[in-house]
Amino acid sequence: MREELNVKADLKCVGCVKLHDDCEKTLDCCCKNCFKDGELNLLKSLENSELESLVEGKQQIIYKPGENIIKQNISSTYVVCIRKGLAKVYVEGVKGKSLIVRLVGQHDFISGGDLFNGNVQQFTISAVTEVHCCLISSNKLTQLFIQNNRFAVELLRNHARQNTNLLNKLVVLTQKYMPGRVADTLLYLKNNIFRTNPFSVPLTRQDLADMSNMTKESLVRILQQFKTSGLIKIRGNSIEITNENGLQEISKNG
Amino acid sequence: MREELNVKADLKCVGCVKLHDDCEKTLDCCCKNCFKDGELNLLKSLENSELESLVEGKQQIIYKPGENIIKQNISSTYVVCIRKGLAKVYVEGVKGKSLIVRLVGQHDFISGGDLFNGNVQQFTISAVTEVHCCLISSNKLTQLFIQNNRFAVELLRNHARQNTNLLNKLVVLTQKYMPGRVADTLLYLKNNIFRTNPFSVPLTRQDLADMSNMTKESLVRILQQFKTSGLIKIRGNSIEITNENGLQEISKNG
DNA sequence: GTTGAATTGATATATGTCAACAATTAAGTT
DNA sequence: AACTTAATTGTTGACATATATCAATTCAAC
Numbered sequence: 001m002r003e004e005l006n007v008k009a010d011l012k013c014v015g016c017v018k019l020h021d022d023c024e025k026t027l028d029c030c031c032k033n034c035f036k037d038g039e040l041n042l043l044k045s046l047e048n049s050e051l052e053s054l055v056e057g058k059q060q061i062i063y064k065p066g067e068n069i070i071k072q073n074i075s076s077t078y079v080v081c082i083r084k085g086l087a088k089v090y091v092e093g094v095k096g097k098s099l100i101v102r103l104v105g106q107h108d109f110i111s112g113g114d115l116f117n118g119n120v121q122q123f124t125i126s127a128v129t130e131v132h133c134c135l136i137s138s139n140k141l142t143q144l145f146i147q148n149n150r151f152a153v154e155l156l157r158n159h160a161r162q163n164t165n166l167l168n169k170l171v172v173l174t175q176k177y178m179p180g181r182v183a184d185t186l187l188y189l190k191n192n193i194f195r196t197n198p199f200s201v202p203l204t205r206q207d208l209a210d211m212s213n214m215t216k217e218s219l220v221r222i223l224q225q226f227k228t229s230g231l232i233k234i235r236g237n238s239i240e241i242t243n244e245n246g247l248q249e250i251s252k253n254g
Numbered sequence: 255m256r257e258e259l260n261v262k263a264d265l266k267c268v269g270c271v272k273l274h275d276d277c278e279k280t281l282d283c284c285c286k287n288c289f290k291d292g293e294l295n296l297l298k299s300l301e302n303s304e305l306e307s308l309v310e311g312k313q314q315i316i317y318k319p320g321e322n323i324i325k326q327n328i329s330s331t332y333v334v335c336i337r338k339g340l341a342k343v344y345v346e347g348v349k350g351k352s353l354i355v356r357l358v359g360q361h362d363f364i365s366g367g368d369l370f371n372g373n374v375q376q377f378t379i380s381a382v383t384e385v386h387c388c389l390i391s392s393n394k395l396t397q398l399f400i401q402n403n404r405f406a407v408e409l410l411r412n413h414a415r416q417n418t419n420l421l422n423k424l425v426v427l428t429q430k431y432m433p434g435r436v437a438d439t440l441l442y443l444k445n446n447i448f449r450t451n452p453f454s455v456p457l458t459r460q461d462l463a464d465m466s467n468m469t470k471e472s473l474v475r476i477l478q479q480f481k482t483s484g485l486i487k488i489r490g491n492s493i494e495i496t497n498e499n500g501l502q503e504i505s506k507n508g
Numbered sequence: 509g510t511t512g513a514a515t516t517g518a519t520a521t522a523t524g525t526c527a528a529c530a531a532t533t534a535a536g537t538t
Numbered sequence: 539a540a541c542t543t544a545a546t547t548g549t550t551g552a553c554a555t556a557t558a559t560c561a562a563t564t565c566a567a568c
Binding site for chain 3: 217
Binding site for chain 4: 509510511512513514515516517518519520521522523524525526527528529530531532533534535536537538
């Protein structure tokens with residue numbers, strides 16, 4: 001009951017002060033703001049009528065930690081928008097190994113699979129914390145892509161950016177030693193995901209290892225190493241980066 | 255001199271029988287056909303007038319083996335179309351290591367960098383054999399992207415596909431042992447690049463290693479292993495895959 | 509013959525595997 | 539609420555191994 005109230009409070013619209021039970025219907029303070037993230041705002045280029053059509057019929061779902069939102073290799077016709085919570089995007093590879101390629105949270109937009117290419121999902125998305133998200137039919141998205149040029153540009157830009165990220169990840173994961181990879185993971189968590197300094201990590205060590213392409217044992221050892229070197233402090237699930245330059249140096253590496 | 259003639263002969267248009275000195279100006283049998291590669295044909299959705307505008311002012315350049323066509327981290331406003339020859343697309347990573355992410359040849363289209371995102375090139379393209387290619391101003395491309403919806407769809411599809419390829423590469427390079435990675439490289443060469451069975455490889459062992467994310471010494475050893483196992487035959491630069499199922503088995507791997 | 513590439517061998521090392529144990533969290537049961 | 543048990547997660551150590559490094563030849567091309 002109390003939990004329920006909290007959730008609503010957290011869903012307070014970014015751009016307005018009202019608290020709506022039916023936030024989903026209130027375009028000017030939900031969906032539009034859901035993506036009001038500076039340059040990354042995918043929907044900023046949509047007319048209100050277009051936004052309305054996109055949002056119409058969308059499904060709002062709540063996922064419990066561990067639940068799959070999108071499953072790899074299955075054809076899904078949804079695009080996911082996260083309203084609240086944290087989810088991991090990962091590829092299920094060979095021999096049961098997983099590779100987490102991205103973490104997504106509030107305001108993130110994930111156009112899963114091969115848009116215009118059969119809609120087979122190329123990765124699995126699963127909830128890390130409780131996730132509130134909207135599933136939008138990808139048909140509507142592709143319709144808008146064709147109708148609205150500015151939106152098309154945003155979407156292509158989004159794909160190009162994702163491409164760049166994957167290329168970077170490819171280099172990092174194949175060419176750096178473990179300390180460099182862990183350093184990158186920690187800096188990513190601090191600067192791109194949690195954006196505070198002692199940050200509380202709801203991920204398991206296995207998850208962190210899957211982000212850094214190593215075993216959990218190796219990850220733990222590197223963390224201890226960093227700790228004794230005075231680069232980080234660890235208290236339970238909370239990690240504090242005390243020497244960011246040091247980590248960056250290790251990231252550049254040798 | 256003789257070489258010169260050969261080149262012209264090789265540039266014979268796919269869709270017509272004429273041999274043009276100024277093939278570049280002849281839309282119906284050069285640029286249009288340059289991309290007549292089934293579904294992958296990016297330009298098929300362009301009107302003739304649009305194609306004309308795209309092609310107008312394009313630069314046709316010949317690169318010698320080893321020369322750079324596009325250099326990573328430099329802002330380039332060109333998009334590359336290969337008319338003839340083989341080039342490697344690679345990322346220059348840490349400690350001077352390179353990672354070849356793709357080989358490109360006739361009819362391939364490479365929209366290098368972050369289209370609509372500043373045009374900084376995310377990889378280097380360099381000629382393996384002599385490469386004849388067209389450099390098209392990316393401005394024209396983005397113009398067309400906005401004008402022509404069907405073309406926009408093709409371009410997005412192209413990016414989505416590239417995305418999928420990168421994800422696959424990420425899994426292969428991080429989760430498979432060396433034999434699996436070499437098997438993948440060999441199958442890629444046979445089935446996606448040369449499309450004949452004893453195929454002649456103009457790449458060095460170092461290149462093959464950079465495709466498989468390992469040192470050249472390791473690559474050589476694995477090739478020998480495959481040879482003695484009867485999976486392949488090697489005669490100089492020519493490789494023949496004699497047991498494709500076997501290689502595929504190794505690729506799936508353990 | 510000289511230069512760069514390919515090959516082979518001996519050795520070093522980064523990283524994974526396996527096993528034991530501590531610490532935490534979850535789930536019942538009283 | 540408090541206690542016990544089970545189950546998951548985290549940590550540490552000893553060891554195995556995939557892969558890189560280094561050095562020495564061999565081979566091929568100009």
